[in-house]
Amino acid sequence: MKFVASDKSCLTWSGDCLVVGLSEESLPLTGLLSDLNEQVSGLLQELIDETDFKAKVGSSAVIRVGGSVRKLAIVGLGAAEDLKLEGLRRAAAVAAKLAKCEKCASLGISFPIWNNSPERTTQTIAEGVTLAMHEDKRFKSDPETPKVVLSDVALLDLPGHEDALETASHVCDGVILARELVAAPPNIVTPASLAETAAAIANDHGLTLKVLEQAECEELGMGAYLGVAMASEMPPKFIHLTYTPAGTPKRKLALIGKGLTFDSGGLNIKAGAGSMIELMKMDMGGAAAVLGAAKAIAQIKPDVEVHFISAATENMISGHAMHPGDILTASNGKTIEVNNTDAEGRLTLADALVYADKLGLDAMVDLATLTGACIVALGNDLAGLFSPNDELAGALANAAEAAGEKLWRMPMEEKYFDGLKSIVADMKNTGPRPGGSITAALFLKQFVKETDWAHMDIAGPVWSEKDNAYNNPGATGYGVRTLVQWILESA
Ligand code: MN
Ligand code: MN
Numbered sequence: 001m002k003f004v005a006s007d008k009s010c011l012t013w014s015g016d017c018l019v020v021g022l023s024e025e026s027l028p029l030t031g032l033l034s035d036l037n038e039q040v041s042g043l044l045q046e047l048i049d050e051t052d053f054k055a056k057v058g059s060s061a062v063i064r065v066g067g068s069v070r071k072l073a074i075v076g077l078g079a080a081e082d083l084k085l086e087g088l089r090r091a092a093a094v095a096a097k098l099a100k101c102e103k104c105a106s107l108g109i110s111f112p113i114w115n116n117s118p119e120r121t122t123q124t125i126a127e128g129v130t131l132a133m134h135e136d137k138r139f140k141s142d143p144e145t146p147k148v149v150l151s152d153v154a155l156l157d158l159p160g161h162e163d164a165l166e167t168a169s170h171v172c173d174g175v176i177l178a179r180e181l182v183a184a185p186p187n188i189v190t191p192a193s194l195a196e197t198a199a200a201i202a203n204d205h206g207l208t209l210k211v212l213e214q215a216e217c218e219e220l221g222m223g224a225y226l227g228v229a230m231a232s233e234m235p236p237k238f239i240h241l242t243y244t245p246a247g248t249p250k251r252k253l254a255l256i257g258k259g260l261t262f263d264s265g266g267l268n269i270k271a272g273a274g275s276m277i278e279l280m281k282m283d284m285g286g287a288a289a290v291l292g293a294a295k296a297i298a299q300i301k302p303d304v305e306v307h308f309i310s311a312a313t314e315n316m317i318s319g320h321a322m323h324p325g326d327i328l329t330a331s332n333g334k335t336i337e338v339n340n341t342d343a344e345g346r347l348t349l350a351d352a353l354v355y356a357d358k359l360g361l362d363a364m365v366d367l368a369t370l371t372g373a374c375i376v377a378l379g380n381d382l383a384g385l386f387s388p389n390d391e392l393a394g395a396l397a398n399a400a401e402a403a404g405e406k407l408w409r410m411p412m413e414e415k416y417f418d419g420l421k422s423i424v425a426d427m428k429n430t431g432p433r434p435g436g437s438i439t440a441a442l443f444l445k446q447f448v449k450e451t452d453w454a455h456m457d458i459a460g461p462v463w464s465e466k467d468n469a470y471n472n473p474g475a476t477g478y479g480v481r482t483l484v485q486w487i488l489e490s491a
Helices: 033-041 042-048 087-103 118-133 162-185 189-204 213-217 221-227 278-301 345-357 371-377 390-405 412-419 436-445 478-489
Strands: 002-005 015-023 058-065 068-076 106-110 152-155 207-213 237-243 251-257 261-262 304-313 327-329 335-337 363-368 384-385 407-409 452-457
Touching: 002 118, 015 033, 015 058, 015 087, 015 152, 033 042, 033 162, 033 363, 042 058, 042 068, 058 087, 058 335, 068 087, 068 335, 068 478, 087 106, 106 384, 118 371, 152 436, 162 189, 162 478, 189 207, 189 261, 189 278, 207 335, 213 221, 221 327, 221 345, 237 278, 251 278, 251 345, 251 478, 261 278, 261 345, 278 304, 278 363, 278 478, 304 452, 304 478, 327 478, 345 363, 345 390, 345 436, 363 390, 363 478, 371 436, 384 390, 390 407, 390 452, 390 478, 436 452
Parallel strands: 002 152, 015 068, 015 106, 106 152, 251 304, 251 363, 261 304, 363 452, 384 407
Antiparallel strands: 058 068, 207 237, 237 304, 327 335, 384 452
């Protein structure tokens, strides 16, 4: 798909499908829109009247025009004062899907400029179109190829913003990588293949990669991580990818992703309806977001040093599996009584956090499909944000808002750590059911000493069965856009 930031307007562009974004204030038609209506012999007004179009968010209508524009479509943007970047991203997805449905190869998008920022408007529209058109047919033996493919997209009245189109393209590369990693099954995406993906990013974009093998992790005393890895036939891979900018970095950051390529639950096996064992390929959604962010950041090249880390493994059962009741010692010396082998993500993250904490960072963020409790608390659309640091939490919330990824700050209620107290070890790995996402975050906090840190529990939004604007059913690539936005704002 080719994007152009065009100096043409909705009056001068010609092609298959012209999509005009209308806010409630655009009705009745005046100015440019009234001119457009005249140019198409009143068909725009006719379309509005016939469909009783009120410019509601998500609404759309299309009519055949003929001439220099084959189809004319309108997309509702709601009230102008409520329009946010995410509204434009979703409207752009509606426009692209309309064009696809109408078998159009070229699309002209005429949307208002958000907040006097043509750059952000351009980037956001391009993201909405690209992500809406992404389809993953890698595992279909005979994917049908459509006769007409959307190939040319013009963003009208937004000349000269090629940089914003470039940024959008890099961000979408990252989101699509994350989606494809999450969507691929656990017999394809393994700890070794995640390390290979990291190697490909390093090779393609000049990053440095260190993969710690099992023996090196043993030397570093990563007993919590290796306890989880014990049962798998596949060796664990501790992935550490680094982006170093050309000049002096303004900040040093790390992104850490939970990388369980499959989570059976271990001996506390996931059993029965609702255990979602068949979806546990998505338990590496944190690692996928981190690698997706790496692919985007490596191409955007901000003035920030960024470390991308995942302690990748599987949680399986075998004669070597950790027992419920085992006591593991993490690389900071803390001892953990494993009272539930299905709370394995936090064990792998514990050693990854201790490792990252020693890198001399300004801040670090971990992303993890960590708890069902977070889904119970916030539903499937929102991730939970946990941080003892208000400034970092605020920066991430702002980045998520711009990125259109929903995030809600959760409390780190220290008293709840009582639920993790162990008679025999420093702590247990799970507490009581109430507040389960909070005790998980408090557990992780035990492995952070030096660095400003935030934790995102992305168990809900990493996967969606719904068709949701630019997210087609399946893996969403959640987290990549927020992370990239946060890093760019740090530069
Ligand atoms: Mn688990
Ligand atoms: Mn898990």
